[in-house]
Amino acid sequence: MNPLIIKNVAIGKGIPKICVSIAASSKFEILETAKNMLATSSESQETPFDILEWRVDWFGDFANIDKVYEVLKALRDIFPSKPIIFTFRTSVEGGEAFIETEDYINLNRQVIECELADIVDLEFLKGKETLRPLIQLAHEKKYLYYFV
Secondary structure, eight states: OOOEEETTEEETSSSOOOEEEEOOSSHHHHHHHHHHHHHTSOTTSOOSOSEEEEEGGGOTTTTOHHHHHHHHHHHHHHOTTSOEEEEOOBGGGTOSBOOOHHHHHHHHHHHHHHTOOSEEEOOGGGOHHHHHHHHHHHHHTTOOOOBO
């Protein structure tokens, strides 16, 4: 099986990859956490993880797409070479926030369209037919990988 290469990370090859999550309610907390993660690295060693996951369901402004874009852009600026996973886990799925299915689809669609995240984590509990348009859009945008 060929490895999945995202940014500079080869998933499925070599040692297991480390993914860390940021789950915070404000832009300030999210970016402070990211900066602290960056500060744990030394000049001779890159950050001690391979992939960053942003748990958007913890973000108080998740319904404001402009605020979501701001955070994604800032995370990309802090970690330009790290794959970023965009995850919204609903309260029904064990996540932090409730969101209507239509709003969940719209949020993920807008994130796929802006191409700031490298991976969009879609919850299969939404159903194959519900997710099909998002997966099709991801393929059109040249996302060659997605998690369900």
